[in-house]
Amino acid sequence: MISLEGSELDSLYSLLPWYGDPYTPQGRERYERALKEFSELKAHPFIEELPEEPRILDVLSGEGIGGVALSKSLGRRVRLYLMDLRERALEVARRFSREELGDEAEVLVHDAIRVHEVLRDLDLVLMYGLSTPHFDPWRAILLLASISESLKDDGVFLVEETDRRYWVFYMTGYKDVMSEFRGDEPTLSMHKGYDFRRGTFKRVHFSLLRGEMAEFEVYFWGVAEFMSLMWLFFEEVDMRPVDYKRFILLARHPRRRIRPADLKLPSMLR
């Protein structure tokens, strides 16, 4: 299954054209966009019916843009937890939450597929930042089982998602080699292999300026795939578009038909 250490993720994110730090202009822009999107989402019954002082966890939070924006836009007191494998990102997140919310979020260096080991009775879990490609379907199931376990019976799971099957596979076409710019820094993303058992594409990201590279695996989720898996773990599912490419997927009421302890590594992956 896809699994990276925090330091490997640091290395990867230093090369990708991705702006997680809210103290950069691009990161600030993402934060402001998230504030607007969550303000519009507030009227959704899954959000509107949250308790007065909800306990919210942002998984794969990075520097906390999603969790802080959601908490701020709710306009009520929130107990916020931010979880990621990257300690350095969480240090930024801690400061950012204090400055934006007044209260400092509790940060946890922990793997999202084992949330239930450290947190329970949550009202809402958020995964913001188009993070699903970090999970192959096996690991997505472990994630959903763990999140279901960590939520209250009427708990809510929110996922920011895009349809990569449509945009990458059908519109653009999968590319063996492609150029990407991190600001003005030219980088190359290159195909290295495909893993049938996990459905993942192995790619190498290479900075032409720094000569550094990072290898990573990516799973190209479509909206239907991830949402239908959410449906196996939650009784109610819904979705809201936030722009022409992105959606917020919503799920409520964990079924708990499949619990973390039920999921032993299948023979196929051994």
Place this chain on the structure above:
Amino acid sequence: MEDMKRFYSLFPWPEDLEGVGRERYGRALRYFRDVVKHPFFSRGSFKVLDLMGGVGIGGVALCKVLKEAGKEVKLTILDLREEALSKAKTFAQEELGEAPELIVGDAFLAHELVERADVVLIYGLTMPHFDPWRVSLLLNSVREVVRPEGAVLIHHLDHIYWEIYLHPSGDVYPFFFDDDLTLSLFRRYDMKSGSIRRVVVSPRTGDEVEYGVYEWNISLMAALIWTFFEDVEYFPILPDKSAGIIMGVRPRGAWRVEDLKLPALLEG
């Protein structure tokens, strides 16, 4: 639900049991000779349900291989198409020496239509007919049919590898069948189901039918099976492992058929 009878009247899927069909049967025998080496098949008798079995190539091949291994077998074939089942009856009699039980019906209602089985087989690269939502419904019905120590076997291809990575073309596919031409045309992508809506057209008669096709990989199908069965094993049938038989063993007991109803967001 798609109009499968109409679809198969236009789509050139080989159902003869002589030429191409006989070759398919020969391949199925080879695949299953490998599969039945798994310890799951060490018991003495098997009740096999061939779901969406058509003319019975998969079910007959599996039962033939089990009989060769000295097992007692009882075969049931379920399909919507009576004509295909009629061919299946003759074929099974010829190959196994006895007629199978035949059920005309919808695979999604298998839990209502058939008795419990040791093995449920879905053979013939059938799954692109169904998106992940419907496959979950189907697997939940299959889970109910499979006995506690039983298994589901699904013959499957990694379409993402073949049709997205290796051969990404695909707006129009020509198919030739008995010197006749049938075209499959891209119409649109349906984001909620993840399916491509295509139209199959006979240029000779002008007949057409729209259908959905979902491009599965091996991984998502196997992982979905894992949500309904405790363990999953994979038997590759191509050297690069891009096609094979996925086996889910021991149905999970916590699920109920009535748990899953398609959500409202799929309507409209």
